[in-house]
Amino acid sequence: MYQGKRILGLITARGGSKGIPRKNLVHVGGKPLIGWTIEAARNSELLDRIVLSTDDEEIAAVAHDFGCEVPFMRSPELAADASGSTEVVLDCLQRLPGYDYLVLLQPTSPLRVVADIDGAIRACLDGQAPACVSVCDVEESPFWMYTLEPNGSLKSILANHYTRRQELPPVYVLNGAVYVVDTHWFATNRGFLGEGTVAYVMPRNRSLDIDTPADLQIFRQLLDANG
Numbered sequence: 001m002y003q004g005k006r007i008l009g010l011i012t013a014r015g016g017s018k019g020i021p022r023k024n025l026v027h028v029g030g031k032p033l034i035g036w037t038i039e040a041a042r043n044s045e046l047l048d049r050i051v052l053s054t055d056d057e058e059i060a061a062v063a064h065d066f067g068c069e070v071p072f073m074r075s076p077e078l079a080a081d082a083s084g085s086t087e088v089v090l091d092c093l094q095r096l097p098g099y100d101y102l103v104l105l106q107p108t109s110p111l112r113v114v115a116d117i118d119g120a121i122r123a124c125l126d127g128q129a130p131a132c133v134s135v136c137d138v139e140e141s142p143f144w145m146y147t148l149e150p151n152g153s154l155k156s157i158l159a160n161h162y163t164r165r166q167e168l169p170p171v172y173v174l175n176g177a178v179y180v181v182d183t184h185w186f187a188t189n190r191g192f193l194g195e196g197t198v199a200y201v202m203p204r205n206r207s208l209d210i211d212t213p214a215d216l217q218i219f220r221q222l223l224d225a226n227g
Contacts, residue, residue, distance in 0.1 A: 002046040003125050005100035008183075009047040009117075010092050011037055011068060013107050014079040015056030019212050024059055024107050026216065029223045033210070034059065036110035038066040043114040046121045047103060053092050055079035071096065086190050093183055101125070102183050104192075109177035110219060111206040120178040120200035129198040130185040135172040136207040143168055172199060175207035 001007065013034050017023040024034045031039075041050045052063040052070045055078070060070040072095050078088050089104060103121060105112070116134060124132035143162055146154040162168050178200060179192045186192070210216055 001048050002121060005125060006048050006098065007046055007101045007103060007121060008092075008096065008099040009041045009044065009050040009103045009105060010089065011041065011050065011052045011063070011105050011107065012085065012088055013052060013054045013056070013059050013063070014074070014083075015054065015059060016079065016081065018081070020210070020216060023210070023216075024056075025062060028110070028216065028219055032062055033110060034063060034107040035066050037105050037107045037112070038063060038068045040112060040114050040117060041105055042067055044117050044121075046118050048099075049096075051092070051096065053088055089181075089186065090190070093187065099183055102181055102186065104179040104181075106176055108210045109175065109208070110210065111208050111222070112177040112202070113206065116178055116200070116202055116206065120180050123198055123200045124180040124182075127198050129196050130189070131179070131181040131192045131194065131197040132200050133180075133192050133197060134175050134178040134202050134207075135199045136175045136202050136204045138171050138173050139204075141165075141168045141171055143171075172201065175202060176209045177202060177207060 013024040020026060025032045041047060050068050052060065052068050053074050054060050055074040055076055060073065064070055078091055085104065089102060093102065103117065120132045120134055143158050143160045145157045147157060149155055181192050208215065208219060210219060
């Protein structure tokens with residue numbers, strides 16, 4: 001609990017994954033991928049409860065072994081390739097009412113640490129914002145990006161008045177690691193982004209989002225490099 005608000009941590013992990021089969025259960029660094037997120041969440045000082053939403057019995061069993069509650073199983077309709085996180089979050093809030101804020105944590109961001117979780121929660125509540133999303137800076141600025149016209153000519157994506165890299169304004173991208181939201185606002189807004197959403201800035205080296213085998217290999221290399 002923080003500032004008298006009840007805060008629910010929600011970890012989402014469906015069984016089907018095409019890029020990396022059984023991705024959430026792949027062992028990296030001595031534990032399944034989902035274990036990294038559960039351990040970070042359990043170290044939070046601000047989360048009142050941590051639950052898993054999954055359609056997969058094996059994932060549910062592994063999460064339970066790591067100390068995460070699995071109070072319900074997700075319906076197959078909410079675990080399809082086209083299913084979005086909005087419906088999954090709304091389903092959780094309907095099943096588990098009474099929380100003021102929800103924190104969505106995806107297992108595909110294993111390098112996120114407890115300081116990021118609690119930092120995003122504090123940024124949201126201290127700033128009296130309806131939502132907070134984690135971001136990181138980008139290596140390549142969109143001010144120097146172009147589309148190609150049918151005749152092959154370049155067209156700037158954004159109006160560019162900058163001639164030197166040092167003049168470029170900071171630009172950030174969602175990194176998928178932490179999403180914090182007022183539950184009532186989410187039910188109306190049906191998403192985490194909207195007027196008043198604030199950012200929690202994470203370093204790029206903790207912003208890896210695992211979607212492909214190449215991402216998984218990068219994660220393994222980072223763990224090996226850090227011993």
